[in-house]
Amino acid sequence: MGLATLRPNQLIRWRNRLLKLVGRLPDGTWHLDDVSSGLIDKQSEEALWSAFELNELVFICEDDDKDRFGSNSRKSDRDKTLRDSLSQDAVATPIASDDEEARKRALHRLRYVKVTEGLNRQQIAKIVDQLWKTLGWPSKPPYPLSILDWRRKSRDALDPVATLIERHDKKGRRNRHDEDVREILRDVRDNHYLKPNPRISVSRALKKARDQIRIANDQRPASDRLPRLPGRRLMEAIIEEIPARERYAKRFGPDSALNTFRYSLGGVHVEEPLDRAEVDHTPLAVVLLDDDLFPWGRANGTVVFDSALACPTGVYWGAEVPSIVSVSRATRHSVSTKTEFLKRFPNVKGTWPCFGVHKTYVYDNGLEEHAQALRQAHSEMGGSTSEFCGRKSPWFKPNVERYLRTQDLDFLQTIPGATMENFLKRCNFNPKKDLLLRKSTFDQVFMKWLVDIYLRTPLASLNNQAPVDAWQKRIIGVEQFVPTRTVLLERLFLRKEKDRRLDHEGIEYDCLVYNSRDMGSLRAQLGAVLHVDIWVSDENLGYIQVCVPNSDIWIRVPCLDLQYADGLTRWQHEKCKAMRRVGEDEGRELSLAQARQEIEDLIANEMKEFRHAHRKRRARFQEKDPMHAEHNGASNSTPAPQIPAPEDDKTDDDTSDLLWDEDTPVPELDSYTTK
Numbered sequence: 194m195g196l197a198t199l200r201p202n203q204l205i206r207w208r209n210r211l212l213k214l215v216g217r218l219p220d221g222t223w224h225l226d227d228v229s230s231g232l233i234d235k236q237s238e239e240a241l242w243s244a245f246e247l248n249e250l251v252f253i254c255e256d257d258d259k260d261r262f263g264s265n266s267r268k269s270d271r272d273k274t275l276r277d278s279l280s281q282d283a284v285a286t287p288i289a290s291d292d293e294e295a296r297k298r299a300l301h302r303l304r305y306v307k308v309t310e311g312l313n314r315q316q317i318a319k320i321v322d323q324l325w326k327t328l329g330w331p332s333k334p335p336y337p338l339s340i341l342d343w344r345r346k347s348r349d350a351l352d353p354v355a356t357l358i359e360r361h362d363k364k365g366r367r368n369r370h371d372e373d374v375r376e377i378l379r380d381v382r383d384n385h386y387l388k389p390n391p392r393i394s395v396s397r398a399l400k401k402a403r404d405q406i407r408i409a410n411d412q413r414p415a416s417d418r419l420p421r422l423p424g425r426r427l428m429e430a431i432i433e434e435i436p437a438r439e440r441y442a443k444r445f446g447p448d449s450a451l452n453t454f455r456y457s458l459g460g461v462h463v464e465e466p467l468d469r470a471e472v473d474h475t476p477l478a479v480v481l482l483d484d485d486l487f488p489w490g491r492a493n494g495t496v497v498f499d500s501a502l503a504c505p506t507g508v509y510w511g512a513e514v515p516s517i518v519s520v521s522r523a524t525r526h527s528v529s530t531k532t533e534f535l536k537r538f539p540n541v542k543g544t545w546p547c548f549g550v551h552k553t554y555v556y557d558n559g560l561e562e563h564a565q566a567l568r569q570a571h572s573e574m575g576g577s578t579s580e581f582c583g584r585k586s587p588w589f590k591p592n593v594e595r596y597l598r599t600q601d602l603d604f605l606q607t608i609p610g611a612t613m614e615n616f617l618k619r620c621n622f623n624p625k626k627d628l629l630l631r632k633s634t635f636d637q638v639f640m641k642w643l644v645d646i647y648l649r650t651p652l653a654s655l656n657n658q659a660p661v662d663a664w665q666k667r668i669i670g671v672e673q674f675v676p677t678r679t680v681l682l683e684r685l686f687l688r689k690e691k692d693r694r695l696d697h698e699g700i701e702y703d704c705l706v707y708n709s710r711d712m713g714s715l716r717a718q719l720g721a722v723l724h725v726d727i728w729v730s731d732e733n734l735g736y737i738q739v740c741v742p743n744s745d746i747w748i749r750v751p752c753l754d755l756q757y758a759d760g761l762t763r764w765q766h767e768k769c770k771a772m773r774r775v776g777e778d779e780g781r782e783l784s785l786a787q788a789r790q791e792i793e794d795l796i797a798n799e800m801k802e803f804r805h806a807h808r809k810r811r812a813r814f815q816e817k818d819p820m821h822a823e824h825n826g827a828s829n830s831t832p833a834p835q836i837p838a839p840e841d842d843k844t845d846d847d848t849s850d851l852l853w854d855e856d857t858p859v860p861e862l863d864s865y866t867t868k
Contacts, residue, residue: 197252199238199241201216201217202215203252205250206253207244207251208249210229211253212225212226213225221237223235223238295358296358298330298359299354302343302357303343304328305324305335305340306340306347309344314337314338317341321334321340322334343357370421373419374406374427375427375431377406379434381401382398382428382431382432385397386444387443387444388443388444389443389444392444395428395429398428402423403422403423441453441454448585451583451585451586455588460591461590463500464501465501465667465671466501466664466671467499467668468552469499469551469553469555470497470499470500470527470554470555471497471555471592472495472497472498472524472555472556472593473495473496473593473594474493474515474557474559475493475496476492477491478491478606478612478613479492479611479635481632481635486631489632490512493512493519495508495515495520495523496523496597497526497527497554498592498593499547500590500592502547503592503652503655504660504661505547506527506547506548507526507528507548508523509523510636510639511816513762513816516561516764517686517731517732518731518763520562521570521730524554527549528548528685529548530548531546531547535644538637538640538641540641541640541645543645543648543661545643545648545661546665546668547660548675549673549674550673550675553579553580554577554579554580555581555589556581558581558583562579564688566686567686569687569689570687573685574685600647604646608635608638647660648660649661683730683736684728686730686731687730687738689726689727690726690727690728692724694724695722695724695725695739696721699753700725700727702737704785705734705752705753706752706753706754707727707736708750709748715748719742724742725741725742728747731762731763731764732762732763733762734752734758734763734766735751736750737749738750754786766785769785769788773785776791
């Protein structure tokens, strides 16, 4: 700890200004000079001590400040860069040694300084022997010049003892090599060592630098050649001019540097339930069969996870890839109660009381998390806030990541068809024997594990309480907000389309027409032809929401071809439109419903031919919302229509490409057999 006071020539840092105390004025105030700008200031002693008490004023040692800002040494520059990157909690003061012997020697030197205060060299030389016998240190009398040097170092120092401790690390020669040699080393560092491919070692970089120096000497006259070759220590010193994180990022990539230099502050702490929800996607590590015992593929899962009580409040699993559709289904399931939902799973005995709107939702940085529909959903949910994690930074939502690992290890990898985490463990995976679990059966087993096992297993993070027990205890006093009407859940995750024309035919949007009696009443009140704003969903094209002009009224309007559009996602609709365009090129006029039927026929024919390279997209095309019983009961997917087809009927490759153009990576299996 250094000591300082208000005295002439004392340096202080106050309000980001470096000031020098010139002296005390006759009226008792202090005269201050701004070191950087030369401006003159005057402050009372009371104001200076008040600023010191508020930690706004800091005393600075003059020698230390010169070392910080005036030294040209490599270490001083590195220390200055480090200090600039630190917060105010980092204080630059003379460093006291941890060595007790070194501290004792410094105290002896300070005694010499105090005893000889005010004496010159000749006077010190006369009394040094007597003084040495009195103090008994060191082994022989010190030289008068050494005592004067100790006096110079400790004069006006904040911590005189620390300044008199030996600093052997500062000894040695500096800048032994020419600047031209250093420039060659920096060029090798930037163009060779800091490259990811090929990634060379320090020794290899030094060898390249020496070769370049030899080439440069061959091109120089004998009188101007570089005198010596650099060593490894100089190469390392040149490399260390670049911060360690920047070096690592250039050699191994920014993602690897982000993971290597991350730091933990104890994780995310949440006190109350429904404060923070973490949302994440994952492919489920199990290959399933459909109801006809044909390989269905790996489902994708999306979970909304409460951070405070380590329990999921909403889940979705099915063929839909990570998108705004899967996010909307999981979030809608999170907001809703689960009583009627669990009736679809008669083998589940427990309850699932976790539901409600969270105050904050934490997402990855995917495109679907930045959709307009997501912002609209949060405004509908009372202004819930969104937080986004940086790319490849799972530690910002660690709770849901921990849950997904538990789900993999404790459940998915214990059932037939598991693909395992490590590909080396899949070497004995035999599709003829291991694909034994149908998707409808998986739905029942998964809910049984989630509700009756996971939610009722004590967790160390909850003080050995089960998540469902902790929820029931801590939810008391917390308001579980839900929409005023269940039908309002359809208003979540909508996109706004402005200025759509409404006439007697209705509203046309994306090759579909929407109309109802309410639209007739609206036109009768406001005019025969209107321009209105509509809200559409990428999850279900069966309905749109129409905003009445200059009003807060929303009207739910069905599609006129509701049999085709009800439960149809935007992705499925795009495939149907593509099929219709193919029919037009072939001279056939197809409606969207006929195009959809032809796609399903192609799926059925392909299944008869055992062509399963695109089974995941087939399932995605046929899937309805699994969280709504009115679509498909307890099953997660609608069985493919079994339409007879001749054995020699082959699917047109051009037509198949329209349906299978965005495959999600799934484990490819060589052969399948069914019984």
